[in-house]
Amino acid sequence: MAARMTDATPCRSAPARPAARTKVVLYNPRAVFFTMPLALLAIGSELDPELYEVVIVDGRLEVDPERALLAHLPGAVCLGVTVLTGAPISDALRMSRAAKATRPDLPVIWGGWHPSMFARECLAEPAVDVTVQGQGEETFAEIVRRLTAGESLQGCAGCTVRLADGSICTNPRRPLAPVDSFRAHDYGLIPVERYFALKGKRQLDYISSQGCAFRCAFCSDPFVYGRKWVGLEPTRMALRLRELWERYRFDDVNFQDETFFTRPRRVQAFAEHILASGLKMTWAATMRADQGVRLPEEAWARCRQSGLRRLLVGVESGSDEMLKRIRKDIRIEQVFHTAARMRRYGIAGHFPFIVGFPEESDASVQATLDCAKQLRSLSPDFLTPIYYFKPYPGSELVVEAVERGFRLPDTLEEWATFDYVAGLPGPWVSAEKYRLIERFKFFHELAWKRVSRGMRTLQQLARYRCRRDRYQWPVEMLLSRWVVPAERLS
Numbered sequence: 315m316a317a318r319m320t321d322a323t324p325c326r327s328a329p330a331r332p333a334a335r336t337k338v339v340l341y342n343p344r345a346v347f348f349t350m351p352l353a354l355l356a357i358g359s360e361l362d363p364e365l366y367e368v369v370i371v372d373g374r375l376e377v378d379p380e381r382a383l384l385a386h387l388p389g390a391v392c393l394g395v396t397v398l399t400g401a402p403i404s405d406a407l408r409m410s411r412a413a414k415a416t417r418p419d420l421p422v423i424w425g426g427w428h429p430s431m432f433a434r435e436c437l438a439e440p441a442v443d444v445t446v447q448g449q450g451e452e453t454f455a456e457i458v459r460r461l462t463a464g465e466s467l468q469g470c471a472g473c474t475v476r477l478a479d480g481s482i483c484t485n486p487r488r489p490l491a492p493v494d495s496f497r498a499h500d501y502g503l504i505p506v507e508r509y510f511a512l513k514g515k516r517q518l519d520y521i522s523s524q525g526c527a528f529r530c531a532f533c534s535d536p537f538v539y540g541r542k543w544v545g546l547e548p549t550r551m552a553l554r555l556r557e558l559w560e561r562y563r564f565d566d567v568n569f570q571d572e573t574f575f576t577r578p579r580r581v582q583a584f585a586e587h588i589l590a591s592g593l594k595m596t597w598a599a600t601m602r603a604d605q606g607v608r609l610p611e612e613a614w615a616r617c618r619q620s621g622l623r624r625l626l627v628g629v630e631s632g633s634d635e636m637l638k639r640i641r642k643d644i645r646i647e648q649v650f651h652t653a654a655r656m657r658r659y660g661i662a663g664h665f666p667f668i669v670g671f672p673e674e675s676d677a678s679v680q681a682t683l684d685c686a687k688q689l690r691s692l693s694p695d696f697l698t699p700i701y702y703f704k705p706y707p708g709s710e711l712v713v714e715a716v717e718r719g720f721r722l723p724d725t726l727e728e729w730a731t732f733d734y735v736a737g738l739p740g741p742w743v744s745a746e747k748y749r750l751i752e753r754f755k756f757f758h759e760l761a762w763k764r765v766s767r768g769m770r771t772l773q774q775l776a777r778y779r780c781r782r783d784r785y786q787w788p789v790e791m792l793l794s795r796w797v798v799p800a801e802r803l804s
């Protein structure tokens with residue numbers, strides 16, 4: 315469905331435009347969450363609205379995504395698809411193939427995290443003609459301009475192209491541009507109200523920066539963004555949010571930045587602008603534990619006053635030794651320091667952990683479970699999800715694992731089944747350890763969450779189990795999983 319046509323309040327309430335704008339179609343593959351398609355919003359908004367008509371089709375909003383997509387292809391100059399590693403690849407493939415079958419002449423361009431890491435490999439798929447690496451705004455604008463003018467993409471920085479003779483041309487990389495130089499994201503390109511309805515809350519997704527300056531060895535960001543970070547200037551950010559609020563009256567903003575708190579002064583200035591503008595909203599963002607320690611008290615206070623309600627602080631491991639090995643560049647004491655400040659200011663927390671790193675010792679896994687226990691018991695508003703390490707392509711740990719014989723998928727179909735969140739852990743977690751961790755996760759969650767009166771006895775039992783690390787005969791868990799099957803996350 316064309317977002318622009320279905321949205322009740324289109325952003326670009328258009329003055330008269332030239333009749334024949336060039337149509338550009340963008341597709342967001344199916345996924346389980348209803349985060350707004352910010353990547354497509356970013357590249358679509360950068361195209362001059364006087365020259366281009368941008369149509370975003372989101373597979374998550376459509377009963378029949380293929381039909382919705384194909385209906386928009388006549389007259390389009392290209393199809394752009396955003397592709398994350400894992401399950402979204404299979405939908406991206408299906409749609410790209412369907413598009414090619416209908417319009418064999420239509421250039422299909424893949425961008426986003428997977429094609430950024432596998433620029434050439436993705437082009438082994440005949441339905442994909444171009445892959446874009448890293449930041450996409452300028453590269454896509456140039457691709458679209460060249461395609462409209464009938465020019466070749468040879469020499470177009472930031473992308474890899476299959477040429478007419480079948481050879482692959484790798485163009486030079488494009489340097490990261492400041493996000494302040496781009497046009498404001500045009501939320502009129504997507505049906506914002508539908509996302510609110512699907513999320514069940516008036517929550518706006520927003521991105522205020524790109525990239526990350528850190529070097530965690532399990533993350534693909536250092537590979538994709540080259541350890542660089544660019545962020546919106548705070549006055550502009552607050553102003554844009556104010557304008558969006560006037561239009562959409564959201565209650566909450568979910569910042570999707572990798573590291574929102576990279577520049578403390580930017581964050582404090584943003585919070586002050588929000589306070590000065592009188593905008594009543596709450597917001598959530600990501601923070602590193604070391605950033606929380608460095609953030610001045612005044613900035614914490616302003617953030618809270620301006621509506622900061624929740625922080626996501628990646629802890630990853632409860633063992634300082636493992637934190638060193640994965641180059642997280644934080645220490646456990648910093649996690650607790652930041653958690654204490656969050657508690658003081660009444661800010662909720664998500665503290666995700668990862669277990670099952672290659673050759674991780676039992677002691678290291680136990681340190682993680684202990685750390686999760688300690689954090690979780692500090693506040694019912696602190697969640698400590700535990701994920702299994704999956705080798706993110708592009709990360710340093712994967713290079714090491716591959717050197718030691720770990721086999722990464724070869725084909726896009728295989729990558730599509732490479733499910734990071736759900737599913738079984740990697741080969742580094744024994745069946746016995748897996749059983750223990752799964753039981754721990756269940757009882758640990760039950761022990762500290764807010765429960766109804768009827769659940770209190772079970773909760774006491776769960777606390778007893780966690781305190782003593784006794785997870786044998788998990789009857790409560792089996793019964794509960796039987797009643798409510800585990801959620802699938804991708």
Ligand code: B12
Nearest residue numbers: 345352353394396398399400401425426427449450734804
């Ligand atoms: C929102 C989000 C999601 C949403 C996706 C929403 C959607 N569109 O469908 C949901 C919740 C579904 C999701 C799922 C997952 N995600 Co996620 N997610 C994000 C997050 C927080 C924001 C993405 C975003 O909108 N960024 C803002 C835009 C502007 O930036 P961008 O995506 O980089 O896009 C730019 C370029 O990549 C490029 N580009 C992107 N698409 C396209 C398309 C074209 C045609 C072109 C030309 C260019 C282009 O141009 C854009 C502008 O510069 C990112 C972290 C981040 N800050 O990026 C992680 C991130 C992308 N997710 C990640 C992961 C690991 C996951 C999950 C495994 C679960 C998890 N633990 O989060 C799953 C994997 C997918 C699956 N198997 O289902 C990883 C990378 C995974 C990967 N290798 O693909 C990231 C980077 C987080 C991290 N550092 O680990 N995720």
Ligand code: SF4
Nearest residue numbers: 526528530533535572
């Ligand atoms: S895990 Fe977070 S802090 Fe570390 S490199 Fe990735 S985005 Fe940056």
